[in-house]
Amino acid sequence: GNSVTQMEGPVTLSEEAFLTINCTYTATGYPSLFWYVQYPGEGLQLLLKATKADDKGSNKGFEATYRKETTSFHLEKGSVQVSDSAVYFCALKINAGGTSYGKLTFGQGTILTVHP
Amino acid sequence: DAGVTQSPTHLIKTRGQQVTLRCSPKSGHDTVSWYQQALGQGPQFIFQYYEEEERQRGNFPDRFSGHQFPNYSSELNVNALLLGDSALYLCASSFGAGFLSPLHFGNGTRLTVT
Numbered sequence: 001g002n003s004v005t006q007m008e009g010p011v012t013l014s015e016e017a018f019l020t021i022n023c024t025y026t027a028t029g030y031p032s033l034f035w036y037v038q039y040p041g042e043g044l045q046l047l048l049k050a051t052k053a054d055d056k057g058s059n060k061g062f063e064a065t066y067r068k069e070t071t072s073f074h075l076e077k078g079s080v081q082v083s084d085s086a087v088y089f090c091a092l093k094i095n096a097g098g099t100s101y102g103k104l105t106f107g108q109g110t111i112l113t114v115h116p
Numbered sequence: 117d118a119g120v121t122q123s124p125t126h127l128i129k130t131r132g133q134q135v136t137l138r139c140s141p142k143s144g145h146d147t148v149s150w151y152q153q154a155l156g157q158g159p160q161f162i163f164q165y166y167e168e169e170e171r172q173r174g175n176f177p178d179r180f181s182g183h184q185f186p187n188y189s190s191e192l193n194v195n196a197l198l199l200g201d202s203a204l205y206l207c208a209s210s211f212g213a214g215f216l217s218p219l220h221f222g223n224g225t226r227l228t229v230t
Contacts, residue, residue, distance in 0.1 A: 004158075036221075043120070043206055043221035044159070089158050102149065102210060102217050103172055106158030 002027050004090050006107035013080055013114050021075040021110045023064075023090035031092040033057075033066050033073040034104070038087045047075075047088070080114045087111050118143060120209050120222035128228045129197050137192040137225045141209030147217065148190040150182060151206040153224070159206055165190055166212075194227075202229045 007022040025031065032051040036044040048057035053068035062077045073090060090107040121140045129135050141148055147166045151159035161174035165184035179195045188209075194201055204224040210217035 041223070043223040044208075045221070046218060049218075091158075102147070102164065102219065103161045103174070104151075104159070104219065105161070108158045109156070 002029075002031070002092060002094060002105045004092055004105055004107035006088075006090050006110050008110070010111035010113060013112070015082055015114055015116050016079045017114075019075070019077040019080045019084075019112070021088055021090075021112070023073045023075065023107060025071050025073065025090075025092050027071075027092060027094060029094040031094050033064070034091045034093070035062070035064055035073070035075050036089040036091060036106075038089065038109070040086075044089065080112075082114045082116055085112055085114045120145075120207055120220050122205075122207050122222040122225050124225060125223070126226045126228075128230060130230055131197055131199060133197050134193065134195045135197060135227060137194075137205050137207075137227070139190045139192070139207030139209075139222060141188050141190070141207075142220045145209035145211050145220070146188050147210045147212060148184060148188065149208045149210075149219065150190070150192045151208065152176070153204040153206055155203070162192070197229045199229050202227060 004025045034049045035047040037047045038044050048059040050057040050066035056065045064073050064075045087109045089109045091104045119142050123138045149164040150162040153159040162176050163173040164171050168184045181193045184190045206224045207222045208219040
């Protein structure tokens with residue numbers, strides 16, 4: 001089946017530190033990969049995505065590269081801010097032709113706390 | 117432009133009761149998906165509705181059912197509630213049900229079963 005595994009948290013960093021959150025996946029089809037962010041009391045927001053191997057998704061200083069050879073999609077940011085404190089979810093969606101109706105498979109989430 | 121709206125925000129029910137959660141999709145969207153997010157876990161796909169029909173279903177029992185109305189809004193019904201049904205229920209909408217349709221999530225309904 002399809003699954004996503006994220007590094008266990010929580011992750012605690014000081015402001016301006018470098019961030020990496022690891023994500024690996026297993027998929028029976030050809031996946032697109034996503035990072036979603038969930039701020040306290042809110043729903044999920046799409047942070048970035050990549051739809052094919054070697055694509056790099058980027059947004060708000062965050063980046064992730066789709067690595068088919070290592071089945072990974074690690075999230076990175078060069079300098080985190082206090083406002084980046086949230087829960088981050090890695091997810092995949094399988095393109096299975098006409099029967100694919102957009103189901104997302106999520107990892108368990110990684111809590112990030114950034115201190116001033 | 118309103119995004120995805122869900123109601124109620126919070127709900128407390130007793131084991132064995134039934135509950136209905138509601139979702140209005142983002143303007144212009146015609147597809148609604150429901151996810152269950154247990155505490156400390158990632159969201160789990162329940163089902164997706166498109167053109168008023170259930171198009172895909174996750175590994176949830178028949179106690180979980182849904183409906184989509186002609187105005188694209190949707191309801192999630194859960195019968196015979198169990199303590200394990202306590203979770204945040206997220207609704208997501210998109211335009212079109214296919215692979216390339218990006219999802220927009222609501223803020224969720226927090227269900228507590230006692």
